[in-house]
Amino acid sequence: MKEAKIITRDLTLHYSQKMALNSINIQIPEKEVTAFIGPSGCGKSTFLRCLNRMNDLIPNVHIKGEILIDGLNIYQKKIDVVNLRKKIGMVFQKSNPFAKSIFENVAYGPRINGINNMKLLTGIVERSLKNAAIWDEVKDRMHDSALGLSGGQQQRLCIARTLAVEPEIILMDEPASALDPISTGKIEELIFELKKNYTIVIVTHNMQQAARVSDFTAFFYLGELIEHGKTRKIFTAPDNKQTEEYITGRFG
Amino acid sequence: MRLKNKLIGGAIVTSSAISVVLIIAVIVIILVVTIIGGKDKLSWEFLTSFPKEGMMEGGIFPAIYGTVLLVIIMSIAAVPFGTITAIYLSEYAHEKSWLAQTIRFAVRTLATVPSIIFGLFGLGFFIKFVGVGMDNWFLGGQLRWAQPNLLWGSLTMALLTLPVVIVSVEEAIRTVPMELREASLALGATKWQTIWKVVIPGSISGIMTGTILAVSRGAGEVAPILFTGAAYYLATLPTSVSDQFMNLGYHIYVMSTQSSNVDQTLPIQFATTLVLLMLTFTLNFTAVLIRSRLRRRVK
Numbered sequence: 001m002k003e004a005k006i007i008t009r010d011l012t013l014h015y016s017q018k019m020a021l022n023s024i025n026i027q028i029p030e031k032e033v034t035a036f037i038g039p040s041g042c043g044k045s046t047f048l049r050c051l052n053r054m055n056d057l058i059p060n061v062h063i064k065g066e067i068l069i070d071g072l073n074i075y076q077k078k079i080d081v082v083n084l085r086k087k088i089g090m091v092f093q094k095s096n097p098f099a100k101s102i103f104e105n106v107a108y109g110p111r112i113n114g115i116n117n118m119k120l121l122t123g124i125v126e127r128s129l130k131n132a133a134i135w136d137e138v139k140d141r142m143h144d145s146a147l148g149l150s151g152g153q154q155q156r157l158c159i160a161r162t163l164a165v166e167p168e169i170i171l172m173d174e175p176a177s178a179l180d181p182i183s184t185g186k187i188e189e190l191i192f193e194l195k196k197n198y199t200i201v202i203v204t205h206n207m208q209q210a211a212r213v214s215d216f217t218a219f220f221y222l223g224e225l226i227e228h229g230k231t232r233k234i235f236t237a238p239d240n241k242q243t244e245e246y247i248t249g250r251f252g
Numbered sequence: 253m254r255l256k257n258k259l260i261g262g263a264i265v266t267s268s269a270i271s272v273v274l275i276i277a278v279i280v281i282i283l284v285v286t287i288i289g290g291k292d293k294l295s296w297e298f299l300t301s302f303p304k305e306g307m308m309e310g311g312i313f314p315a316i317y318g319t320v321l322l323v324i325i326m327s328i329a330a331v332p333f334g335t336i337t338a339i340y341l342s343e344y345a346h347e348k349s350w351l352a353q354t355i356r357f358a359v360r361t362l363a364t365v366p367s368i369i370f371g372l373f374g375l376g377f378f379i380k381f382v383g384v385g386m387d388n389w390f391l392g393g394q395l396r397w398a399q400p401n402l403l404w405g406s407l408t409m410a411l412l413t414l415p416v417v418i419v420s421v422e423e424a425i426r427t428v429p430m431e432l433r434e435a436s437l438a439l440g441a442t443k444w445q446t447i448w449k450v451v452i453p454g455s456i457s458g459i460m461t462g463t464i465l466a467v468s469r470g471a472g473e474v475a476p477i478l479f480t481g482a483a484y485y486l487a488t489l490p491t492s493v494s495d496q497f498m499n500l501g502y503h504i505y506v507m508s509t510q511s512s513n514v515d516q517t518l519p520i521q522f523a524t525t526l527v528l529l530m531l532t533f534t535l536n537f538t539a540v541l542i543r544s545r546l547r548r549r550v551k
Contacts, residue, residue: 054434082440089439092434098435112445158435162438165440
């Protein structure tokens with residue numbers, strides 16, 4: 001196992017009074033793909049959104065415990081959340097391009113970081129679009145609205161937009177759940193390419209997808225981390241009975 | 253039971269139909285009467301010349317000019333302020349915080365206050381308090397700001413139209429999907445960058461709708477400027493915000509109640525009414541168009 005990029009210690013999260021995550025301890029390795037699986041409402045998305053502090057936006061969320069990224073607790077007071085989110089990109093379930101041109105969507109992140117030199121921006125945008133495997137499809141219409149792209153293209157554009165900020169970690173919240181099989185396949189190939197350079201955490205409902213793309217799998221159930229290990233092991237010989245029942249489709 | 257339901261249903265349909273017919277009839281009558289009464293008078297010259305012969309003859313240019321200046325200054329005051337308030341309410345305030353609830357209560361109340369009360373408030377606050385204060389502090393008691401003028405009239409009107417702006421802008425801001433805000437924040441944008449680059453561009457049509465509705469309201473109201481800036485007659489155009497101004501709505505009022513010969517000025521009254529109606533109709537129609545496009549986008 002490579003070095004751990006993300007480590008959580010007794011991470012517990014409450015929505016008002018209701019416990020959504022119960023004492024999660026996990027180590028997520030660098031430059032590998034880790035998949036979170038589990039039935040709806042098991043806390044896997046909530047956990048993912050703790051990793052870039054997206055849950056800060058929701059009122060009445062209380063978090064205890066620690067999340068260490070490169071050894072630094074991201075929930076300590078002096079952490080700059082804005083800088084943290086530049087380091088940890090996120091791709092959402094529903095593709096959410098801005099109502100701007102394809103170019104401006106990708107340039108958004110660099111621009112807010114103060115890069116306004118057109119030559120520099122053009123280079124970043126081109127590189128990001130190439131890395132997100134969508135360059136060939138959009139290179140001739142960079143200044144058309146991003147909303148004119150298909151769902152799958154929009155999602156890859158959102159990945160390109162995330163790459164443009166040069167994060168180290170990419171969180172993906174069911175990135176392919178709204179896409180057709182061909183688009184899904186493209187996203188999965190892309191994830192395979194991206195893990196050479198990025199640590200990827202992906203939440204998925206699709207067990208085959210988890211098996212195909214991930215190196216490690218974590219199974220969540222009712223706010224608890226039930227089992228975490230190499231994907232091959234989780235899918236062939238899980239230690240826990242609940243994991244086995246979920247994977248073989250007996251519940252969930 | 254069935255018969256009773258049928259009767260109630262029939263009564264509702266009938267009364268709605270009567271209301272619709274009545275409303276349309278009123279609009280048609282107003283339009284027909286003003287068009288017939290004013291069409292001979294309405295001309296390019298009428299729009300571009302000063303009143304003559306004790307306002308018995310001539311045009312209404314100063315009233316148009318004054319109205320336009322009024323709504324421009326009013327918009328400069330009301331739109332940024334209303335937009336900022338709407339942003340605060342929808343992006344920063346917690347739904348249940350006392351400050352947000354107070355603002356919402358104030359906005360609702362403000363919208364129901366009779367416009368003449370705004371006029372009295374403007375007189376008391378802007379002229380008797382701010383104006384007198386400014387003259388005493390900066391001009392050593394010389395009279396300049398402590399009297400009705402374009403600035404006080406515009407600001408009073410801005411207060412009246414503020415709820416319109418706040419409500420339309422807030423409605424537009426709420427149509428910007430949460431996912432876009434999240435996308436921006438996840439890219440490392442600050443909250444303010446997200447508002448400036450995603451939320452405001454996404455609600456620009458609502459800001460425009462609010463502005464146009466405010467302008468059309470401001471162009472049509474008379475009561476708020478009665479005591480705060482509108483003049484009966486001016487021989488020259490206002491050249492500074494401390495000058496008084498003429499106004500279309502007020503001009504109609506003056507012509508129909510203060511004129512020495514009301515019958516003789518009737519064509520001027522009709523023509524002025526027609527100009528005011530066309531102005532507000534056009535503005536409102538534009539606002540409705542923009543708003544319906546906005547609503548379509550939400551679906």
